[in-house]
Amino acid sequence: MAEPLKHLIGPNTARDTAEAVARASETFDRAAFLADILPVIDDLELMQRGQCIADALHRHLPDDFEQAASILHSCLPGPEQGGLSGWALLSFNQYIAAHGRRDLVTSLGLLKALTPHFTGEFGIRPFIAEEQDRALAIIAGWANDPNHHVRRLASEGTRPRLPWAMRLPRLVREPSPILPILEALIDDPEDYVRRSVANSLNDIAKDHPDLVADFVERHRAGASKDRLWLLKHASRTLIKKGHAKALANFGFEPLSDVTVTLALANDRVSFPGELGFEVRLRNNGIEVRTVLVDYAIHHQKKDGSLSPKVFKGKSLMIRPGESLAFAKRHTLRPITTRVYHPGVHRLEVMLNGVVQAGADFELTALQTPMTGSGATIETR
Incomplete structure (x- = not known):
């Protein structure tokens, strides 16, 4: 130590x-x-x-x-x-x-x-x-x-x-x-x-x-x-x-010809746990596109409202007619800077800073409130 x-x-x-x-x-x-x-x-x-x-x-x-x-x-x-x-x-x-x-x-x-x-x-x-x-x-x-x-x-x-x-x-x-x-x-x-x-x-x-x-x-x-x-x-x-x-x-212009499909691997996550998801992109246009893919987790607050936190994804070049896919696992675990609350959360995928797809998932508490490193998941 x-x-x-x-x-x-x-x-x-x-x-x-x-x-x-x-x-x-x-x-x-x-x-x-x-x-x-x-x-x-x-x-x-x-x-x-x-x-x-x-x-x-x-x-x-x-x-x-x-x-x-x-x-x-x-x-x-x-x-x-x-x-x-x-x-x-x-x-x-x-x-x-x-x-x-x-x-x-x-x-x-x-x-x-x-x-x-x-x-x-x-x-x-x-x-x-x-x-x-x-x-x-x-x-x-x-x-x-x-x-x-x-x-x-x-x-x-x-x-x-x-x-x-x-x-x-x-x-x-x-x-x-x-x-x-x-x-x-x-x-x-x-x-x-x-x-x-x-x-x-x-x-x-x-x-x-x-x-x-x-x-x-x-x-x-x-x-x-x-x-x-x-x-x-x-x-x-x-x-x-x-x-x-x-x-x-940095070349990340608004996109109108790239489509996004988001699929969750699981729509319920027991805390602590992982949210798995897959993002599929397709360039329907006639030009090569530079795409910055980020995602946001909208964490539920104590009052039931949602508070977003953006996480960096990756930068991609997509040729005309090309389709790309990548999988991601987002870990939800005790940290000192956040109190987690059970309930419906939301995942959103952004292309060049603009939200293009989203899906809800439920965060469930363990039978015993989880604590660690000053972080908790509170039951209501």
């Missing part, structure tokens, strides 16, 4: 931090620092452990932030000596975010320096939230940095909806200020950076679908293979939702 994530930070992390800071500052009280941390850290979760060390840093570093930042900078790995890296630097992020607000330039400079050794994407967000224009003016310059970790920080740290991090409401409402950063990185030589750009665009698409579809259309002309992958990955939410322009950007 894998160890809990909280063990990524622990007593040894505190000791390593104390040693590094003591080497950088003659006035640092190593023993008092550890006395604040070691009696309590084992009882805390991951982020709380980082915050515990950050709070101790605040108590034992100079009150002047620039002096404290200089000490922390000296704790980072250098060309001739080792230093702190990895999860040990989470507390640095938390310290900077909490206590560097009045020193934007110094704070962002320190986060830029530490990001090659961990990441600064969580630490920079409070600065963007409070001083968006000034912060983005600095961060935009990182798109040309020779270090790919710094370039990624420019895209990942400015994501409007970065998972596990504070949301940036102004950029959720109006993302145009970060589009120049994403454009500057769209052909970055590192996949690590390009993937971040795609994820940021996908974030934006959740609130501004047409803006992202237009962005993709503008940047498809003359695109390399890597850029095409980025643009398609950025469009994944829009494609799943059947956004017409997003589909058209």
